[in-house]
Amino acid sequence: MEERLLETERLANIGRGVAHVVHEIKNPLIAIAGLTKRVLKSLPPEDPNAFKMRLVLQEIERLLTMLEDIRDFTKPTRLNKRKEDINLVVEESVLLLQSELGPAGINLVLELDQELPPIPYDFDRIKQVLINLIENAIEAMPEGGKLIIKTYRDGAWVVIVVEDTGKGIPPEELEKVFDPFFTTKARGTGLGLPISKRIVEDHGGTLEIHSRPGQGTRCILRLPIPLEERKEAGLAVAG
Ligand code: ADP
Ligand code: MG
Numbered sequence: 001m002e003e004r005l006l007e008t009e010r011l012a013n014i015g016r017g018v019a020h021v022v023h024e025i026k027n028p029l030i031a032i033a034g035l036t037k038r039v040l041k042s043l044p045p046e047d048p049n050a051f052k053m054r055l056v057l058q059e060i061e062r063l064l065t066m067l068e069d070i071r072d073f074t075k076p077t078r079l080n081k082r083k084e085d086i087n088l089v090v091e092e093s094v095l096l097l098q099s100e101l102g103p104a105g106i107n108l109v110l111e112l113d114q115e116l117p118p119i120p121y122d123f124d125r126i127k128q129v130l131i132n133l134i135e136n137a138i139e140a141m142p143e144g145g146k147l148i149i150k151t152y153r154d155g156a157w158v159v160i161v162v163e164d165t166g167k168g169i170p171p172e173e174l175e176k177v178f179d180p181f182f183t184t185k186a187r188g189t190g191l192g193l194p195i196s197k198r199i200v201e202d203h204g205g206t207l208e209i210h211s212r213p214g215q216g217t218r219c220i221l222r223l224p225i226p227l228e229e230r231k232e233a234g235l236a237v238a239g
């Protein structure tokens with residue numbers, strides 16, 4: 001018991017330290033981004049230096065995303081739950097990434113169950129999870145394919161499925177996808193899935209990944225329907 005407390009305290013300290021370092025690195029990066037934008041504005045768009053400045057900005061964006069991933073991963077999540085239809089967060093996440101699908105040759109198949117009972121969840125955190133899963137799916141289909149997103153109820157759970165017809169994950173890698181910093185991408189952080197799993201488990205839910213190399217990957221996210229919501233929605237309370 002005491003050991004566990006010490007461990008929790010140790011992790012909290014690491015989290016605070018990381019948050020501090022992330023903050024110290026972010027500030028100068030944001031300043032660099034601001035200056036770069038000003039230089040960019042002063043150049044004619046066709047200037048070769050404008051092209052380079054845009055690359056600089058893209059790289060800064062990437063570093064900022066990585067820093068935020070690292071911070072999110074080490075900081076304990078405090079959920080801000082509200083009772084809402086889960087389809088809302090699915091629709092918003094899809095909307096945010098929709099413009100990437102067409103150019104990548106990806107067809108979206110959206111099957112949302114309109115009869116789902118509303119459940120308490122943290123909109124921004126679940127959105128973060130869905131964006132992670134959808135981005136992974138897009139990255140797994142460089143030659144295009146199908147992105148299937150479904151919601152449905154399964155007993156006491158609301159289920160969200162994010163499925164792709166991409167390259168899939170070999171069994172020896174599948175074991176590691178939730179390990180922090182495990183990535184097979186040249187520009188990955190390997191933090192998307194561990195952060196996502198943490199957020200889902202903090203909701204009392206589960207995140208599973210099934211995959212067949214060469215065929216595709218299916219991510220199954222389950223969130224619990226609290227007893228009161230099941231009663232209210234007139235659903236069976238057992239199970
Ligand atoms: P990152 O995307 O930064 O690599 P993630 O934690 O999101 O980190 O994913 C870890 C690894 O899991 C990826 O590098 C990839 O090898 C594998 N992976 C995750 N999702 C998929 C998917 N939909 N299709 C194929 N591989 C995937
Ligand atoms: Mg990822």
